[in-house]
Amino acid sequence: MTRLFRFLLPLLALIAAPAHAERIKDLGTFQGVRPNQLTGYGIVVGLAGTGDDSIEYTVQGMKGVVSRFGLTLPAGVNPALKNAAAVLVTADLPAFSKPGQRLDVTVSALGKAKSLRGGTLIMTAMRGADNEIYAMAQGNLAVGGLGVSGADGSQVSVNIPSAGRIPEGATVERAVATGFDTAPSLTFNLSEADLTTALRVADGINKTFGDRRARAVDAVSVAIDATPGAEERILMMGMIENIEVTPADAPARVIVNARTGTVVINGAVKIHPAAVAHGKLTVSVNESPRVVQPAPFSQGQTAVEQSSSISIDEQKKPMVNFKGGASLADIVKAVNAIGASPADMVAILEALKQAGAMKAELVVL
Incomplete structure (x- = not known):
């Protein structure tokens, strides 16, 4: 070597x-x-009345925990577990991890638990996709969220109190053969x-x-x-x-986020000769109703008379000529010149692609 x-x-x-x-x-x-995903089902105890209460699978999980110590709950007894919660525990097992190394784990409530703040995860087996145990997790949770509820049912939540992390909360028990x-x-x-x-x-x-x-x-x-x-x-x-x-240049691509109106054009996009005209037509309808009074001592009645006014405003924009091989800077400059909004820009790019003037992939998110 x-x-x-x-x-x-x-x-x-x-x-x-x-x-x-x-x-x-x-x-x-x-x-x-590569890393491997690990998952486990466990019980968090020590909660201040914010647990799952009497959910059946939480009771079953607690019975499994106490059975490790030789304690058997009487048949038909389902304790109210307000201070306990059923959780799913997840972690990533990095490549080349060896027994004894520590992993960070994420703990998430599975049932009705309002908050995991102050809880302790009881020893939980972490299994891989082959259902084999690769780590064991246990420890006190660090919860960044906060949840408070009042007697009248009002609630205030800050972040997500039903999930937390245990830094170095799991110990690797088995290595993955690569x-x-x-x-x-x-x-x-x-x-x-x-x-x-x-x-x-x-x-x-x-x-x-x-x-x-x-x-x-x-x-x-x-x-x-x-x-x-x-x-x-x-x-x-x-x-x-x-x-x-040096990696290859990315293919010409235009990314459009239809929800936010964000448009991203990479530098490989080129425009073939084309002319673009963009205008804006605004139609305004103003209603000004007025009350009409009848003449004195007449048989008329007070009535409301409608009065409407309609106006049309058309903003004329110059036609922009794209020369062959226009670059990203040319496209941005031309679109800004005609005052196009992000939504208008999407329409212009779609029209350019349909006209065969833009040879790029148009991706709509």
């Missing part, structure tokens, strides 16, 4: 970082080297699928090590030949992560 490191270190020093280069570790992850040290090859998966980026990552690895050990399998995966053994592979993975490559 020492000889390999001494041979490859000068190669890394000779690699010049291109403009806008990114480290490979920021573009994706190695297959199998298999990275025995697999025939390593696989690096990009976060975003792109054929050009996958080819550049493989090329960057091959140039660094001076061989053809890396090859792009598809738009996401890059397969890397590696000798068996955890020590050699860890060294190689660490060096690969710090290689800098």
Whole structure:
């Protein structure tokens, strides 16, 4: 390993970082080297009357807790558990975690509990997707929310008092086998699928090590030949992560959030020759009813006479001519010149795409 490191270190020093280069570790992850989700069902005790009360599954959970200590509640006895609550406990088990390491856990109320403030989580088994136990959780909750209720039913809540965290509240009991040290090859998966980026990552690895050990399998995966053994592979993975490559430019894309009116246009969007005219028509209807009195000693009656006035205001905006190859700056400048709102901008972009003048993907959130 020492000889390999001494041979490859000068190669890394000779690699010049291109403009806008990114480290490979920021573009994706190695297959199998990932966190795993853990979940557990537990009971929180010590609450100040803000628990689940007499919910059946909370009672069953409490019976399971006390049964660990040889205590059996009489049949038909369902205690009112205002000071206890059924909860779900979640955590992420990082890659390469070893028994004895600590994890942060999140505790969330499952039933009618109003607040978990001041509660203590009883020892809870944390299971993975294979239903095996990988950690045990227990501890006092840190709750950032606050909930207060009055006798008349009025309530005031600050943040979310029915969920909290236990820093380092779980202990790892079993390691997850990644298999990275025995697999025939390593696989690096990009976060975003792109054929050009996958080819550049493989090329960057091959140039660094001076061989053809890396090859792009598809738009996401890059397969890397590696000798068996955890020590050699860890060294190689660490060096690969710090290689800098220039990712491919993002495809032309316009993102529209229809709920907030936010429009985001990336720099790859280009406009072909087109002319855009935008105007605003405002119609106002004013109602001014007036009371009409009859003449003295006549047979007439007091009545309300309607009086309406309608006005039309049309703001004329100049037609904007987009020259071929207009950039993002040109688009923004032209849209600001005609005074278009975000909603109007969406209509203009949709019209440009329908007219074939904008070759970009239009994504509506």
